[in-house]
Amino acid sequence: MAQGTRRRPLVADKRYATAGRGTQGNGTARKSKPRPKSNAKPRKSGWFGLFRSGRKGGGGGGRGPRKPQKPKTLLGKLLAMVLAPFRWAFRLAWGFTWRIGMISAALVALAVGYHYMKLPEVAELLDGRARGSVTLTDRNGEVFAWRGDQFGGVVTSDTVSPYLKNAIVATEDKRFYRHFGVSPRGVASAVRINLREGRGPLSGHGGSTITQQTAKLLCLGVVYDPTEWESERAYERDCRQGSLWRKAKEAIFAMAMEAKYTKDEILSIYMNRAYLGGGAYGAEAAAQRYFGKSANQVDASEAAMLAGLLTAPSTLAPTNNLQRSQDRAATVLRLMQEQGYLTTSEMRSAQNSPAVLSEAAAARAGGYFADWVMDTIPDFFGSETTEDVVIRTTIDQRLQRAAEDALNHVFDTKVRKGSKAQAAIVVMSADGAVRAMVGGRKSRVSGVFNRATQAKRQTGSAFKPFVYATALELGYSPLDRVLDAQYCLDVPGSGQWCPKNYTRKFYGEVTLARALRDSLNIPAVKVSEAVGRDLVRRVAGDFGLDSELAAGPALALGASESTLIDMTGAYAGILNGGSSVTPYGVTELTLIGDNTPMMGASGGLGERVIQTKAARELIWMMEQVVSQGSGRRAQIPGWQAAGKTGTTQAARDAWFVGFTADYVAGVWMGYDDNTPLSGVTGGGLPADIWREVMVRVHDGLPPKPLPMIAPKPIAPPPQPQPQRRQRPNVGQELGRAVDGLLRDIFGN
Known part of the structure; x- marks a missing residue:
């Protein structure tokens, strides 16, 4: 090319012809050369x-040729070889x-589709009742307690209080309205917490959503069939297992529910079926049980308490521990505030005014008596019933309030604040019908340790009446005498044993009546040894003290253990004239809709143990205890009362058991851990509690005399009279001689 000639730019020819462009000089389109086909397969x-x-x-794949790669360095090749596997x-x-x-x-x-097709309409799942109910009425037919799902009214998320709905979501599943039935984030959080707390990844917190919990409550759609399960308890145990496979099935069922129902429908099912403690299934049942109102009326503090029960319903139930339930509710209120359901001021207001049991709800808990009654009936009529049962009981609610008020009064006025000492009370009729029962200082509770029926404690001198009952049955008189002086016995395996009186004094020759009146120990042991320990043990056992009674001479001093209800029942046998009684709380059990009783009275009068005369003389002796002896603090103005104090070794137990003509009552006081009482004997605080109970029990009743017999005074033995010498009467002797002569002459 000549110098100065302009070179054409080196550009590629147009691949495709376009109108007016890319044509040759003659106006014809330039044909592009076809690209050679490549044998290489297109890359994915x-x-x-x-x-x-x-x-x-x-x-x-049509993205153009690959750019040429630069030759790899030796290091690059080595790295590629290492990373290739x-x-x-x-x-x-x-x-x-x-x-x-x-x-x-x-x-x-x-x-999910399979379970979706099997799920019923939501209305069929709203009934939260899984069992039957038990209604307990008092001696007058008034309802005082329930067990089971008594209030099972159906609620929905639209009809309950908004506070309750929000509290449940805030506590149980704050992402409820955002997940598809399973919350991976919640599961991961639960696993992290479990590992941090030293448990297995699936032990403890489960991360279950409300939908998953509802699936578990529905037992994943499996309906109880008596022919397939050993018992309903086994069915429920299977429903609540927490294996990994079960969790997977639960998640699938939850997703099916999410596809079938709306969020609010799932929440409604949950609120109707969740257990909330105190025997209440569902929000309506719990609201009625604890607050005496419907679930649509609960306020923020009450809603928080109900929602707080979901984590541990039995432990946190306010009928068991109100303070613990209130503490949990405060946490729920904080969660509601953090999630925007409450303002800060609303949260603080609710926390400062925590929910409390209504008076009616507290009474309907039934307390210790209801628990005892449920323990005395067969399980298929009680805790495991699938029917609606009505139990008519012996309780008198006026007497129950009297016992509770008396206990509170004495502890408020005569016991130092902060004392952990406990007390129990039983009031019954002479036939063994229990009218009131307090199993501990917290009287409005259920499902806790009942010291009136479950605590076996040494009886101390409260056992002595059965020693003297044995003697009176054998013909002894209350006025017979026994020597109160130094006395020792050789006990096999223990050596010499010398009983002492509480006062550490001896009183010489005393009557049996005085020995019981002043609770002297030595005379009691002597009488027991005289009549025979085996016979004393038999009489006490026939009266209902059939626990393992002591075999040694300390039997007479109450070394054996007994429950308060058994001791009170034994004293009832003395009051009724010497017949044993079985304490009972049920008079009739029926099914709702059926007037035919399924069960009658569970106790009552039994066989005669001692004669009526012996029983009434013993009552006279026990009346002396209250009127003149160690139980003077138990006196009731205007009423005759009889009873006996009891204090065990080191004052670990203190008793007073006694009666009037109408009622028998027993009081026990002590510490659960056997710590000795400080300055307390049976004639002290227990006698005060007994008096306060009986004063309230007899309020408004006309006084009646005790059925007792005073012993006849024992006539002193006749003294020998000195024989006086008489002078002979001559006239009388002459007359007798003439009479004899005439009989001989004339005959008779």
């Missing part, structure tokens, strides 16, 4: 293309994983 696009090419955007393993694992994932997703979808 997407993730596999990325893995094969090693860089994003690589691969064929890992790249291959990752590609293999990924291919395996996504295929398994697709198969798993398909199986899950099929399982």
Whole structure:
């Protein structure tokens, strides 16, 4: 090319002809040369293309030729050789994983669809009743306690209080309205908490959503069939198992529910079926049980208390521990404020005014007496009933309030604040019908330790009346005498044993009546040894003290253990004239809709133990205890009363058991851990409690005399009279001689 001639730019020819452009000089389109076909297969696009090419955007599939790669350095080649197995393993694992994932997703979808098709309409699931109910009425037919789902009214998320709805969501599942039935985030959080607390990943916190909890309450759609399960308890145990496989099934069922029902419908099912303690299933049952109002009327503090029960219903139930329930409710209120359901001022106001049991709800808990009654009836009529049962009991609610008020009065006025000492009270009729029962200082509770029926404690001198009952039955008189002086016995295996009186004094020759009146120990042991320990043990056992009685001479001093209800029942046998009684609380059991009783009275009068005369003389002796002796603090103005004090070794137990003509009452006081009482004897605080109880019990009743017999005074033995010498009467002797002579002459 000549110098100065302008060179044409080096540009590629147009591949495709366009109108008016890219034509030859003659106006015809220039034909482009066809591209040679390549034998190489087109590279896959997407993730596999990325893995094969090693860089994003690589691969064929119409994306143009690959850019030429720079020759690898020796280091690069070595690195590629090292990473090659890992790249291959990752590609293999990924291919395996996504295929398994697709198969798993398909199986899950099929399982969800299967459960979806089987789920009933939501209305069929709203009835939260899983069992029958037990209604307990007092001696007058008035309802005073329930067990089971008595209030099972149906509620929905639209009809309950908004506070309750929000409290449940805030406490149990704050993402409830955002997840699809399972919350991976919640599960991960629960696993993290469990591991941090030293448990297994699935032990403890489960991370279950409300939908999953509802699925568990529905037993994953499995209905109880008596022919398939050993018992309903076994069915429920299977429903509540927490294995990994069970969790997976639960998640599938939850997703099916999410597809079938709305969120509010799922929440409604949950609120009707969740157990909330105190025998209450469902929000309506719990609101009625604890607050005496409907679930649509509860305020923020009450709603928080109900929602707080969901984590541990039996432990946190306000009928068991109100303070613990209130503390949990305060936490729920804080969660509601953090999630925007309450303002800060509303939260503080609710926390400063925590929910409390209504008076009616507190009474309807039934307390110790209701628990005792439920323990005395067969389980298929009680805790495991599937029927609606009505139990008519012996309790008198006026007497129950009297016992509770008396206990509170004495502890408020005569016991130092902060004392952990406990007390129990039983009031019954002479036939053994229990009219009131207090099993501890917290009287309005259920499901806790009952010291009136479950605590076996040494009886001390409260046992002595049965020693003297044995003597009176054998013909002894209350006025017979016994020597109160130093007295020792050789006990096999223990050596010499010398009983002492409480005062550490001796009183010489005393009557049996005085020995009991002043609770002297030595005369009691002597009488027991005189009549025979075996006979004393038999009489006490026949009166109902049939626990393992002591075999040694300390039997007479109450070394054996007994429950308060058994001791009170034994004293009732003395009051009724010498017949044993079985304490009872049930008079009739029926099913709702059926007037035919399924069960009658569970106790009452038994066989005669001692004669009526002996029993009435013993009552006279026991009346002396109250009127003149160690039980003077138990005197009731205007009433005759009889009873006996009891104090055990080191004052670990203090008793007073006694009666009037109408009622028998027993009081025990002590510490649960056997700590000795400080300055307390049976004639002290227990006698005060007994008096306060009986004063309230007899309020408004006309006084009646005790059925007692005073012993006849024992006539002193006749003294021998000195014989006086008489002078002979001559006239009388002459007359007797003449009479004899005439009989001989004339005959008779």
